[in-house]
Amino acid sequence: MRxxxxxxxxxxxxxxxxxxxxxxxxxxxxLAGLGAALTLVGRRADALEATRALLDGPERHGxxxxxxxxxxxxxxxxxxxxxxxxxxxxxxxxxSEQGYSVLRQVNRAQFDRYFTLNVGASLMLARGxxxxxxxxxGGGSIVYVGSVAGLxxxxxxxxxxxxxxxxxxxxxxxxxxxxxKRIRVNVVAPAVVLGAKAEKQFAMLPAEQNAALxxxxxxxxxxxxxxxxxxxxxxxxxxxxxxxxVLPVDGGFTAG
Ligand SMILES: NC(=O)c1ccc[n+]([C@@H]2O[C@H](COP(=O)([O-])OP(=O)(O)OC[C@H]3O[C@@H](n4cnc5c(N)ncnc54)[C@H](OP(=O)(O)O)[C@@H]3O)[C@@H](O)[C@H]2O)c1
Numbered sequence: 001m002r003x004x005x006x007x008x009x010x011x012x013x014x015x016x017x018x019x020x021x022x023x024x025x026x027x028x029x030x031l032a033g034l035g036a037a038l039t040l041v042g043r044r045a046d047a048l049e050a051t052r053a054l055l056d057g058p059e060r061h062g063x064x065x066x067x068x069x070x071x072x073x074x075x076x077x078x079x080x081x082x083x084x085x086x087x088x089x090x091x092x093x094x095x096s097e098q099g100y101s102v103l104r105q106v107n108r109a110q111f112d113r114y115f116t117l118n119v120g121a122s123l124m125l126a127r128g129x130x131x132x133x134x135x136x137x138g139g140g141s142i143v144y145v146g147s148v149a150g151l152x153x154x155x156x157x158x159x160x161x162x163x164x165x166x167x168x169x170x171x172x173x174x175x176x177x178x179x180x181k182r183i184r185v186n187v188v189a190p191a192v193v194l195g196a197k198a199e200k201q202f203a204m205l206p207a208e209q210n211a212a213l214x215x216x217x218x219x220x221x222x223x224x225x226x227x228x229x230x231x232x233x234x235x236x237x238x239x240x241x242x243x244x245x246v247l248p249v250d251g252g253f254t255a256g
Contacts, residue, residue, distance in 0.1 A: 045063060
Protein backbone atom coordinates (compact mmCIF):
# COMPACT_ATOMS: atom_id res chain seq x y z
CA MET A 1 0.00 0.00 0.00
CA ARG A 2 1.19 3.53 -0.83
CA UNK A 3 2.43 5.50 2.17
CA UNK A 4 2.55 9.21 1.24
CA UNK A 5 4.64 9.93 4.36
CA UNK A 6 7.40 7.50 3.42
CA UNK A 7 10.82 9.20 3.41
CA UNK A 8 12.97 6.18 2.65
CA UNK A 9 16.15 7.14 0.83
CA UNK A 10 15.68 10.90 1.30
CA UNK A 11 18.46 12.94 2.82
CA UNK A 12 17.22 15.77 5.04
CA UNK A 13 18.98 18.52 6.99
CA UNK A 14 17.44 19.44 10.36
CA UNK A 15 18.56 22.48 12.38
CA UNK A 16 17.82 22.78 16.10
CA UNK A 17 18.44 19.04 16.39
CA UNK A 18 20.24 19.05 19.76
CA UNK A 19 18.93 16.44 22.20
CA UNK A 20 17.72 19.06 24.70
CA UNK A 21 15.44 20.69 22.11
CA UNK A 22 12.08 19.01 22.68
CA UNK A 23 10.67 19.83 19.26
CA UNK A 24 13.87 19.45 17.21
CA UNK A 25 14.63 16.07 18.78
CA UNK A 26 11.10 14.80 18.07
CA UNK A 27 11.24 16.04 14.47
CA UNK A 28 14.43 14.01 14.04
CA UNK A 29 12.92 10.91 15.64
CA UNK A 30 9.83 11.10 13.44
CA LEU A 31 11.68 11.71 10.17
CA ALA A 32 14.17 8.92 10.90
CA GLY A 33 11.26 6.61 11.72
CA LEU A 34 9.83 7.36 8.28
CA GLY A 35 13.09 6.23 6.67
CA ALA A 36 14.98 9.50 6.06
CA ALA A 37 18.76 9.90 6.40
CA LEU A 38 19.35 13.00 8.53
CA THR A 39 22.08 15.58 8.92
CA LEU A 40 21.67 17.02 12.41
CA VAL A 41 22.63 20.67 12.94
CA GLY A 42 23.19 22.70 16.10
CA ARG A 43 26.24 24.29 17.71
CA ARG A 44 27.10 21.46 20.16
CA ALA A 45 28.44 18.23 18.64
CA ASP A 46 27.78 16.22 21.82
CA ALA A 47 24.12 17.30 21.93
CA LEU A 48 23.70 16.29 18.27
CA GLU A 49 25.35 12.92 18.90
CA ALA A 50 22.91 12.41 21.78
CA THR A 51 20.01 12.88 19.34
CA ARG A 52 21.62 10.61 16.77
CA ALA A 53 21.85 7.84 19.35
CA LEU A 54 18.05 8.00 19.81
CA LEU A 55 17.21 7.59 16.13
CA ASP A 56 16.22 4.56 14.07
CA GLY A 57 19.38 3.36 12.33
CA PRO A 58 21.86 5.77 13.96
CA GLU A 59 24.54 4.87 11.39
CA ARG A 60 22.30 6.25 8.62
CA HIS A 61 22.55 9.77 10.07
CA GLY A 62 25.32 12.35 10.49
CA UNK A 63 26.00 15.38 12.65
CA UNK A 64 27.17 18.76 11.35
CA UNK A 65 27.89 21.20 14.19
CA UNK A 66 27.60 24.76 12.87
CA UNK A 67 26.71 28.22 14.16
CA UNK A 68 23.89 29.42 11.91
CA UNK A 69 24.48 33.05 12.83
CA UNK A 70 27.48 32.91 10.48
CA UNK A 71 25.09 33.75 7.66
CA UNK A 72 27.49 34.25 4.76
CA UNK A 73 29.17 30.90 5.42
CA UNK A 74 25.92 28.90 5.14
CA UNK A 75 25.79 28.28 1.34
CA UNK A 76 29.43 27.10 1.16
CA UNK A 77 28.99 24.91 4.22
CA UNK A 78 25.91 23.27 2.65
CA UNK A 79 27.74 22.74 -0.62
CA UNK A 80 30.44 20.90 1.34
CA UNK A 81 27.84 18.72 3.09
CA UNK A 82 26.30 17.77 -0.25
CA UNK A 83 29.68 17.02 -1.83
CA UNK A 84 30.53 14.75 1.09
CA UNK A 85 27.21 12.94 1.51
CA UNK A 86 24.97 13.60 -1.50
CA UNK A 87 22.17 16.07 -2.23
CA UNK A 88 19.31 16.89 0.10
CA UNK A 89 15.59 16.29 -0.55
CA UNK A 90 14.59 18.72 2.16
CA UNK A 91 15.49 20.87 5.12
CA UNK A 92 13.83 21.83 8.39
CA UNK A 93 14.87 25.00 10.18
CA UNK A 94 13.80 24.54 13.79
CA UNK A 95 16.69 26.36 15.52
CA SER A 96 15.44 29.63 16.92
CA GLU A 97 16.05 32.50 19.24
CA GLN A 98 13.10 32.37 21.66
CA GLY A 99 11.87 34.39 24.60
CA TYR A 100 10.37 37.65 25.74
CA SER A 101 11.47 41.17 24.77
CA VAL A 102 9.56 43.72 26.82
CA LEU A 103 9.63 47.05 25.06
CA ARG A 104 11.63 48.95 27.69
CA GLN A 105 14.51 46.49 27.20
CA VAL A 106 14.49 46.18 23.40
CA ASN A 107 17.83 47.10 21.87
CA ARG A 108 19.92 46.58 18.76
CA ALA A 109 21.73 43.49 20.06
CA GLN A 110 18.42 41.78 20.87
CA PHE A 111 16.99 42.70 17.47
CA ASP A 112 20.05 41.23 15.77
CA ARG A 113 19.83 37.99 17.78
CA TYR A 114 16.18 37.32 16.84
CA PHE A 115 16.43 38.36 13.22
CA THR A 116 19.81 36.77 12.44
CA LEU A 117 18.90 33.23 13.48
CA ASN A 118 15.15 33.24 12.86
CA VAL A 119 15.02 35.16 9.56
CA GLY A 120 18.55 35.57 8.19
CA ALA A 121 19.47 31.90 8.61
CA SER A 122 16.14 30.88 7.03
CA LEU A 123 16.97 32.85 3.91
CA MET A 124 20.57 31.68 3.75
CA LEU A 125 19.59 28.03 4.28
CA ALA A 126 17.21 28.37 1.32
CA ARG A 127 19.97 30.00 -0.71
CA GLY A 128 22.30 27.14 0.17
CA UNK A 129 19.65 24.51 -0.52
CA UNK A 130 18.75 25.74 -4.01
CA UNK A 131 22.35 25.48 -5.29
CA UNK A 132 23.06 22.93 -8.00
CA UNK A 133 24.27 19.70 -6.45
CA UNK A 134 22.83 20.56 -3.02
CA UNK A 135 19.14 20.03 -3.82
CA UNK A 136 18.16 16.58 -5.09
CA UNK A 137 17.48 16.40 -8.86
CA GLY A 138 13.68 16.12 -8.39
CA GLY A 139 13.53 19.20 -6.14
CA GLY A 140 12.76 19.33 -2.45
CA SER A 141 10.88 20.79 0.47
CA ILE A 142 11.86 23.48 2.97
CA VAL A 143 9.96 23.65 6.26
CA TYR A 144 10.47 26.55 8.66
CA VAL A 145 9.29 26.11 12.23
CA GLY A 146 7.52 29.36 12.99
CA SER A 147 5.07 30.13 15.78
CA VAL A 148 1.52 31.32 16.31
CA ALA A 149 3.27 34.38 17.76
CA GLY A 150 3.87 35.33 14.12
CA LEU A 151 0.13 35.20 13.40
CA UNK A 152 -1.41 36.78 16.49
CA UNK A 153 -0.03 39.44 18.86
CA UNK A 154 1.62 38.35 22.09
CA UNK A 155 2.30 40.77 24.92
CA UNK A 156 6.04 41.24 25.61
CA UNK A 157 7.15 39.19 22.61
CA UNK A 158 7.34 41.73 19.78
CA UNK A 159 10.78 40.66 18.54
CA UNK A 160 10.10 36.92 18.58
CA UNK A 161 6.66 37.50 17.03
CA UNK A 162 7.95 39.82 14.31
CA UNK A 163 10.73 37.40 13.39
CA UNK A 164 8.26 34.51 13.10
CA UNK A 165 5.85 36.68 11.06
CA UNK A 166 8.74 37.50 8.72
CA UNK A 167 9.26 33.76 8.20
CA UNK A 168 5.76 33.48 6.73
CA UNK A 169 6.56 36.25 4.30
CA UNK A 170 9.91 34.67 3.39
CA UNK A 171 8.15 31.36 2.70
CA UNK A 172 5.52 32.99 0.48
CA UNK A 173 8.05 34.85 -1.66
CA UNK A 174 10.49 31.94 -1.89
CA UNK A 175 7.65 29.59 -2.82
CA UNK A 176 7.14 31.69 -5.95
CA UNK A 177 10.85 32.11 -6.65
CA UNK A 178 11.71 28.43 -6.27
CA UNK A 179 8.63 26.74 -7.77
CA UNK A 180 10.30 26.22 -11.15
CA LYS A 181 13.03 24.22 -9.38
CA ARG A 182 10.28 22.12 -7.72
CA ILE A 183 11.33 23.43 -4.32
CA ARG A 184 8.41 23.95 -1.93
CA VAL A 185 8.63 26.31 1.06
CA ASN A 186 6.21 26.22 4.00
CA VAL A 187 5.91 27.19 7.66
CA VAL A 188 4.57 25.14 10.57
CA ALA A 189 3.32 27.45 13.32
CA PRO A 190 2.93 25.75 16.72
CA ALA A 191 1.25 27.23 19.78
CA VAL A 192 2.48 26.16 23.23
CA VAL A 193 4.10 22.73 23.13
CA LEU A 194 4.75 20.98 26.44
CA GLY A 195 8.44 20.59 27.28
CA ALA A 196 11.31 22.46 28.89
CA LYS A 197 10.61 25.78 27.09
CA ALA A 198 6.94 25.74 28.04
CA GLU A 199 7.78 24.96 31.68
CA LYS A 200 10.08 28.00 31.72
CA GLN A 201 7.32 30.15 30.23
CA PHE A 202 4.73 28.92 32.77
CA ALA A 203 7.14 29.67 35.64
CA MET A 204 7.61 33.27 34.44
CA LEU A 205 3.93 34.14 34.10
CA PRO A 206 1.57 35.17 36.92
CA ALA A 207 -1.25 32.70 37.69
CA GLU A 208 -3.95 34.67 35.84
CA GLN A 209 -1.84 34.85 32.67
CA ASN A 210 -1.18 31.10 32.87
CA ALA A 211 -4.92 30.49 33.18
CA ALA A 212 -5.61 32.74 30.15
CA LEU A 213 -2.92 30.93 28.15
CA UNK A 214 -4.43 27.54 28.95
CA UNK A 215 -7.92 28.80 28.03
CA UNK A 216 -6.60 30.04 24.67
CA UNK A 217 -5.80 26.42 23.69
CA UNK A 218 -9.23 24.78 23.22
CA UNK A 219 -7.64 21.35 22.61
CA UNK A 220 -5.09 21.84 25.38
CA UNK A 221 -1.35 22.24 24.94
CA UNK A 222 0.49 20.33 22.22
CA UNK A 223 3.19 17.67 22.26
CA UNK A 224 6.43 17.76 20.22
CA UNK A 225 5.00 14.86 18.19
CA UNK A 226 2.18 17.10 16.92
CA UNK A 227 4.72 19.48 15.39
CA UNK A 228 6.91 16.66 14.05
CA UNK A 229 3.95 15.05 12.26
CA UNK A 230 3.06 18.33 10.56
CA UNK A 231 6.68 18.79 9.45
CA UNK A 232 6.73 15.26 8.03
CA UNK A 233 3.51 15.92 6.09
CA UNK A 234 5.06 18.97 4.41
CA UNK A 235 8.37 17.24 3.65
CA UNK A 236 6.95 14.05 2.20
CA UNK A 237 4.92 13.38 -0.95
CA UNK A 238 1.78 14.10 1.12
CA UNK A 239 2.68 17.81 0.74
CA UNK A 240 3.72 17.74 -2.90
CA UNK A 241 1.07 20.31 -3.98
CA UNK A 242 1.52 22.57 -0.95
CA UNK A 243 3.79 25.60 -1.05
CA UNK A 244 3.90 29.13 0.37
CA UNK A 245 1.57 28.21 3.22
CA VAL A 246 1.58 28.45 6.99
CA LEU A 247 0.10 25.51 8.87
CA PRO A 248 -0.93 26.38 12.43
CA VAL A 249 -0.53 23.36 14.72
CA ASP A 250 -2.06 24.97 17.72
CA GLY A 251 -4.98 23.18 19.38
CA GLY A 252 -7.31 25.90 18.13
CA PHE A 253 -5.26 28.87 19.43
CA THR A 254 -5.66 30.91 16.22
CA ALA A 255 -9.30 29.92 15.74
CA GLY A 256 -10.51 32.29 18.44
N1 LIG B 1 8.51 25.20 22.62
C1 LIG B 1 7.36 25.75 22.22
O1 LIG B 1 6.33 25.76 22.94
C2 LIG B 1 7.29 26.39 20.85
C3 LIG B 1 6.08 27.02 20.46
C4 LIG B 1 5.99 27.58 19.19
C5 LIG B 1 7.07 27.51 18.34
N2 LIG B 1 8.25 26.92 18.74
C6 LIG B 1 9.36 26.85 17.79
O2 LIG B 1 9.77 25.50 17.67
C7 LIG B 1 11.17 25.43 17.40
C8 LIG B 1 11.86 24.50 18.39
O3 LIG B 1 11.55 24.91 19.70
P1 LIG B 1 12.26 24.28 20.98
O4 LIG B 1 11.62 24.92 22.17
O5 LIG B 1 12.27 22.79 20.90
O6 LIG B 1 13.73 24.85 20.75
P2 LIG B 1 14.96 24.99 21.72
O7 LIG B 1 14.87 24.01 22.82
O8 LIG B 1 15.10 26.45 22.08
O9 LIG B 1 16.13 24.59 20.77
C9 LIG B 1 16.83 25.49 19.99
C10 LIG B 1 17.78 24.69 19.12
O10 LIG B 1 18.45 25.56 18.24
C11 LIG B 1 19.86 25.31 18.30
N3 LIG B 1 20.50 26.59 18.08
C12 LIG B 1 20.34 27.73 18.81
N4 LIG B 1 21.13 28.70 18.31
C13 LIG B 1 21.79 28.18 17.24
C14 LIG B 1 22.75 28.68 16.33
N5 LIG B 1 23.20 29.94 16.41
N6 LIG B 1 23.22 27.87 15.37
C15 LIG B 1 22.78 26.58 15.28
N7 LIG B 1 21.87 26.05 16.11
C16 LIG B 1 21.38 26.83 17.09
C17 LIG B 1 20.09 24.72 19.70
O11 LIG B 1 21.18 23.84 19.77
P3 LIG B 1 22.65 24.33 20.24
O12 LIG B 1 22.46 25.05 21.54
O13 LIG B 1 23.42 23.06 20.34
O14 LIG B 1 23.13 25.22 19.13
C18 LIG B 1 18.80 23.91 19.87
O15 LIG B 1 18.92 22.65 19.24
C19 LIG B 1 11.66 26.88 17.43
O16 LIG B 1 11.71 27.39 16.12
C20 LIG B 1 10.59 27.61 18.22
O17 LIG B 1 10.52 28.98 17.91
C21 LIG B 1 8.36 26.37 19.97
